[in-house]
Amino acid sequence: MFSTTLTPVPLAPEISLHLADRRFGLFDLTGGEFHSDQPPPFWAFAWAGGQALARFLLDRPAEVAGRRVLDVATGSGVAAIAAAYAGAAAVACTDIDPEAVGAAHRNASANGFSLAVELDEPDLLLAGDVFYSPAVAPKMVAMFRTARQRGAGVLVGDPGRGFFPRHLFDLVAEYVVPVPPALEESETLTTGVWRMH
Template identity: 45%
Template sequence: MNAPARLDPAVPGSAEAFIVANTRPLAPPLVPEILLYLAEESLPIWQKTEDELGQINVPPPYWAFAWAGGQALARYILDNAALLAGKRVLDLGAGSGLTAIAAMKAGAAETLAADIDRLALAAVLLNASHNGVVVRTTAEDLLAKPAEAWDVVLVGDLFYERALAEHVTRFIDEAVAGGALILIGDPQRNYFPKGRFTAAAEYRVPVTRELEDAEIKRTAVWRLG
């Protein structure tokens, strides 16, 4: 029997081995074209992350789940590929990389997946490879600096905390001023800035009650710019 993966960010390949050992390839219900390394339960993988890192208060493994906003946004991207074809795309708070992968499948010239969680970035690269696309990644906190010029900025489910929502909104405003199209997938979580964006599509997204308050989450894709 193989020894269990031990998570050590300083060891090359450790994060990837941890992800493969503790998730399995699954297709998000709304986006069956894409397979992601996903966890089937939240608490076990969260506890395992803390145990293997030897830390407590580790952030939740957002990368291990296909959230409603990300699924809706990925579906919209694949169904409206002309919006991204040939474009430079930023996936802000990439998580599993679902929307970054959808962008590349839609014909984007390049996509940068940004997330401050290095486990998330390892998941993005694994998931991108599994789906036959190439996605660049960065662990830089892009919300802490002025927004760079992008053709399209993707935002999936980032309005769940007040401070984060404020930073994301500021980044969006700067990106739009720089000429970017903003596409947001969000079920109007607590800090979603209502009245600022135009609804482009609405979906009924199958989710799990372990993560959400219903088995079907009504989720919209919003546009700005």
Template identity: 50%
Template structure:
């Protein structure tokens, strides 16, 4: 797909909707996951089209504790819709970079950032060998959904924390969250789409690495 077609695809298959736990933010969100997934022809679900529980919890935490990111350089890993990146920008971050390997996600982030009146820089390709480009704060919402992904993401996050970055995660008790590695910061009950989670709410914790 060319860039204009990506934009048209996102707009044609989503509706601008307030995020349940973070109503200050609106996202271009889809109504049905499986139908949209088939249209994308991707191996992975359209993570960019829904406000996932871990991302909602982390976004809520940033808006309620703006000092965590205010005037800081922020990097949002596997950003999906850009919800967490947008929350960081609304909380006063000096700059926010949203990274994802899915071009549709990067398109959605640009549309969502514009809809919320904030500036977010999008960055494609796999950045896991980087140092998060020197960011003061590194964020990841719902990144531990798969064992293989966890094995790739965890060294990146630990490396960022080791060099002094504040590393915060939002996770709704996924099975692959490494036990005993992180410090809990806050807990939220998050409204989620029944079609994705088979429940109306999920508990999600914000962790510090």
């Protein structure tokens, strides 16, 4: 196991998260191995897409004020926490990794907020860095289309991941996001916040 430290989010320092040391990359924390039965600790990092969403919501609280918000593939929970901070009526998170959901709840608590365990029919879905593989991308698109069909909004933070379906979204904001070089092989990533048509 590895340790995390409560650290301000680089692009949204109003929020602090329990994060891995910036010197470590994702697979440094798993001994350099990937085991399909145990997801790597994505939740131990403030990914660029989540940071961009957080900054966007903190700067534009009207996007979430009074709304029921679901953070999909929450990771650390940074976007969920930003939604709570900005005045959402209720915020829940989901992730295929139960450790991530636990981390999001711990991080929310560290910032003085609590996340709902479940949320029926949210008004807005948030998702950061979800278009990273050809297997995951179509599942995300299907989920977001279903949400849009029933009237919910969808905001996605994406730093140019290879499977982002840009034609389905409009760019609403762009940020230069500080990221750990060990994670992204770069000091910053230009990251868009996108609204689904």
